[in-house]
């Protein structure tokens with residue numbers, strides 16, 4: 001039987017019972033719509049997280065204490081205290097590190113911030129003036145930490161926009177005073193919001209001069225009395241020079257730390273952070289898809305059920321076709337074609353409704369209250385179609401085999 | 416001497432019904448030559464249909480040899496049997512066995528879908544020719560429910576003829592028809608036999624029809640009990656009653 005004839009035969013068989021075909025189709029439509037929509041939401045979340053991190057600058061390196069082979073960007077690092085303020089200054093030397101544009105060491109502690117009767121608990125970062133540029137922040141009001149503030153370990157603070165909101169509401173925070181861990185600080189500026197979601201916010205932080213953090217808020221010192229820092233943010237002159245920057249910084253630190261064996265620091269790039277995060281969120285997207293696939297499975301079972309009914313009802317037709325010379329394979333193909341048409345048709349409609357639904361949900365608040373962009377990808381659509389065709393094949397093959405195996409005489413005798 | 420079209424040697428067919436064996440055929444041997452027209456008669460349950468199904472390659476014997484048109488059918492697989500059904504034998508059923516949703520033409524085209532019969536245009540042409548041959552040129556686009564019993568059986572015959580088989584098998588083709596339509600159908604089969612040299616085997620309960628063939632085989636309890644030439648076959652008469660030669 002030619003493919004065209006096969007298709008026509010299958011179509012006309014399905015057309016006999018349109019309502020039944022439609023309802024069977026619906027099972028797959030719902031499944032595929034769910035997959036497409038959930039994947040679009042998942043990919044949207046993934047994209048917005050990635051974009052937010054990228055908004056901090058992509059040509060960024062993070063130098064942290066600990067070994068670089070400890071795996072995971074967030075795992076195990078920062079525990080040892082091997083990086084010092086002197087390391088940060090050394091990295092800044094253009095003779096040894098020509099690829100480095102700016103260096104911004106930071107020292108982080110948690111703090112209880114009080115303003116009048118409002119208070120909040122958040123991370124407090126000790127930073128240098130370079131921090132603003134290296135991490136791509138802007139000020140919405142006031143000024144940033146100056147070299148003078150660092151030199152004199154001034155009690156000044158720059159508030160993240162969320163902290164400013166919590167403490168001062170609509171009032172202007174600049175010029176006000178806050179208490180951080182009991183000490184009085186003057187608010188000199190407020191950072192522009194970077195946005196974020198409940199998993200990941202860049203606006204919930206307070207910045208103070210690094211010397212202030214060291215002397216007034218934290219009491220970490222090395223055995224030699226050196227000035228410890230937790231992370232050194234290194235801004236690289238441009239993206240093409242990331243690798244040379246890593247090499248230069250590593251060389252300087254190895255010399256300074258007199259390292260012959262394993263490094264006591266790690267250097268990760270923003271790119272790696274993004275990749276790791278994408279891996280994590282990718283798993284989340286796949287998980288969403290997998291949940292949606294359960295409804296596809298149900299749809300597939302629906303197809304199998306209907307095909308089994310159809311084989312029973314059409315036993316006589318099968319007998320007639322066999323008597324006319326249809327082979328085992330001809331009957332098998334006919335029923336598989338019907339099942340595949342059903343599932344592929346459902347898949348096609350499902351992709352369309354999925355696209356419509358993702359489009360309708362675009363920009364609405366779905367997860368964590370923040371508006372979520374939905375990202376529809378052609379790949380997912382093609383995959384969904386392939387999967388629905390596969391479902392037709394998988395769930396159609398058994399009923400088709402039952403049809404093909406019927407004995408012509410016995411089939412003809414059935415009523 | 417002509418080559419045998421059908422050759423059966425000691426063919427048996429046994430059905431198992433639970434723990435009981437039903438012997439539908441107990442050892443049938445017979446030969447039908449090319450171009451013959453044979454009637455098979457016998458009481459109900461004597462194995463006529465079983466025999467026809469085996470000759471039509473719709474079923475296989477339990478034992479014995481069956482040679483169809485020089486090919487030993489006993490050892491063939493499903494695929495080849497389907498090919499033989501598709502190319503060599505045309506089968507006409509008592510209950511017509513048409514697909515009710517398809518037009519007469521599509522029904523007649525059905526066997527052509529399962530073999531190499533050219534383009535869809537060619538297949539349509541063959542189907543129309545076959546329908547014209549059985550006198551239904553004006554009913555091509557009717558569906559079986561819109562046709563009389565006799566007309567439906569003509570569609571059935573056209574479907575058997577369309578692939579130009581060498582053997583036409585008809586199992587009680589007039590069993591569901593009135594005498595007028597019966598006569599017409601038998602006259603058509605006779606015509607095909609005489610004018611186109613088609614080998615025809617017809618199962619019937621009606622002595623009138625049997626009397627119109629040159630050879631009558633009688634079965635009973637799964638055995639051939641009589642196989643005689645009919646030297647003076649009476650021509651089937653569409654208007655009933657004996658006809659002057």
Ligand SMILES: Nc1ncnc2c1ncn2[C@@H]1O[C@H](COP(=O)(O)OP(=O)(O)OP(=O)(O)O)[C@@H](O)[C@H]1O
Pocket residue numbers: 430431432437438439457458459460461462463464465466
């Ligand atoms: N599939 C089957 N399973 C069991 N027994 C069967 C089967 N088919 C036929 N038989 C038995 O085989 C015997 C012959 O049946 P067959 O249909 O060949 O008779 P027949 O001569 O065609 O009868 P009729 O004139 O009523 O059509 C009968 O006893 C019947 O019950």
Ligand SMILES: [Mg+2]
Pocket residue numbers: 463464465586
């Ligand atoms: Mg019978």
